[in-house]
Amino acid sequence: MSTFSSNSIRASFAALSFVSLAAQASLVVTSTNDVTTLTNTLVQPGSGITILSKNLISGQATQQGTYTGFNLAPSSGSSPTLSIANGVVLSSGRANVGASNSINNTSVDTGNGAYAALTSLAGTTTYNANVLEYTFSLSAGLNAISLDFLFGSEEFPTQSVTDIFGVFVDGVNYARFQNGKLIGNNDSSNFISNPVGGGLYASEYNGLTQKLSLTGLTNSGLSTHTLTIGIADTSDQIYDSGVYVANLRGIDSNAGGINPVPEPGSLALVGISLAGLALARRKAKA
Numbered sequence: 536m537s538t539f540s541s542n543s544i545r546a547s548f549a550a551l552s553f554v555s556l557a558a559q560a561s562l563v564v565t566s567t568n569d570v571t572t573l574t575n576t577l578v579q580p581g582s583g584i585t586i587l588s589k590n591l592i593s594g595q596a597t598q599q600g601t602y603t604g605f606n607l608a609p610s611s612g613s614s615p616t617l618s619i620a621n622g623v624v625l626s627s628g629r630a631n632v633g634a635s636n637s638i639n640n641t642s643v644d645t646g647n648g649a650y651a652a653l654t655s656l657a658g659t660t661t662y663n664a665n666v667l668e669y670t671f672s673l674s675a676g677l678n679a680i681s682l683d684f685l686f687g688s689e690e691f692p693t694q695s696v697t698d699i700f701g702v703f704v705d706g707v708n709y710a711r712f713q714n715g716k717l718i719g720n721n722d723s724s725n726f727i728s729n730p731v732g733g734g735l736y737a738s739e740y741n742g743l744t745q746k747l748s749l750t751g752l753t754n755s756g757l758s759t760h761t762l763t764i765g766i767a768d769t770s771d772q773i774y775d776s777g778v779y780v781a782n783l784r785g786i787d788s789n790a791g792g793i794n795p796v797p798e799p800g801s802l803a804l805v806g807i808s809l810a811g812l813a814l815a816r817r818k819a820k821a
Contacts, residue, residue, distance in 0.1 A: 561604035562604050562605050564630050566596060566599070566630050567596065567600050568593055570590065570591040570667070573591065573601065574589050574667075579783060579784040581784075583784065584671050584672075585671060587759060589668070592664060592667075592668065593665050593666075594647030597630060598647070599626065600623070600630040600631065604621075605619045605621070607736045607737055609735050610735055611735070617727075617745060622779060623667075623779075625665045625667070625778050626777035627664075627665060627766055628641065628645065632687075632738065632740060632775070634738065635738075635739065636729055636731050636732070636733065636734070636736075636738065636739050636740070637731065640689060642775055644773070646663075647665070648661075648663075648664065650664035650666050650765055652763060653701055653765050654767075656699055656717065659770050660769065661767035664766070664767040665765060666764065666765030666767075667762075671761075672759055673753065673785045676787055678752060678786075678787060678788055678789070679785070679787070680704060680750070680753070680784065680785055681748065681784055682781065682782055682784070684718075684778050684781070685744055685745065685778070685779045686718055686777075687777050688719075688726075688742055689774040690719075690742075690774045690776060691723075691726055691740070691742025697717075697720055697721045698719055698720055698768055698774070699766065700717075700718040701718070701763070701765055701766075702762075703765075704760065704762055705754040705760050707751070709750065710749060712725045718778075766778050
């Protein structure tokens with residue numbers, strides 16, 4: 536092979552590596568506990584939603600924030616690029632978990648306690664709850680809310696404890712996987728493995744879902760509605776989880792064949808083999 540050809544190939548590989556690294560480094564999280572900033576980022580322009588009251592239940596300023604540039608390309612293989620529009624991140628630990636998976640057990644005890652609706656949903660004690668609570672009204676002709684989310688967890692794949700994420704519309708949780716299971720870390724068919732030291736995605740979380748979407752019906756007997764979006768540790772205060780939430784808007788669930796149950800976004804969920812991750816890590820009980 537000529538020197539020119541060899542150098543050209545090396546330059547091509549370097550350019551491809553740069554593009555891959557740039558894609559993985561694009562996620563920027565800005566921690567804030569300003570509920571107005573969070574709300575303005577979360578609610579889609581022209582959403583048809585009028586926010587009447589808003590409240591953030593959080594342990595510390597770094598537990599939640601806004602994010603931009605969530606477009607994580609895999610470093611190798613055929614795993615999909617993980618992408619979701621700019622929005623709000625809620626966590627059971629720290630909102631900005633970092634852009635590489637260096638440890639198995641990222642854990643921040645925020646000192647925040649349980650949240651009743653999440654505790655009831657999980658069926659066990661919750662800790663470090665991070666919750667946005669709203670009352671709202673919808674424009675005429677709309678009867679539901681919709682939003683997109685992407686969930687990540689340090690609990691995946693070997694922990695028996697299941698951190699919990701819920702989206703409650705007028706008291707009813709609509710956050711479920713397409714198979715009906717709650718949004719937690721123990722359903723491997725809905726996660727892509729991101730092993731420690733593997734560098735597949737630029738995220739600290741050991742497992743991530745693809746973008747998911749949900750529709751939550753409002754109670755037709757009410758003119759003012761409630762929306763609760765929350766995440767929490769369960770059973771103990773360690774091994775954090777986080778959820779990226781975007782595009783909150785009002786919709787007419789009867790239009791366009793919309794199904795008012797949780798469903799995947801446009802990309803199919805992919806289950807990745809857990810081979811090589813057989814060494815179980817067990818939590819110390821709280």
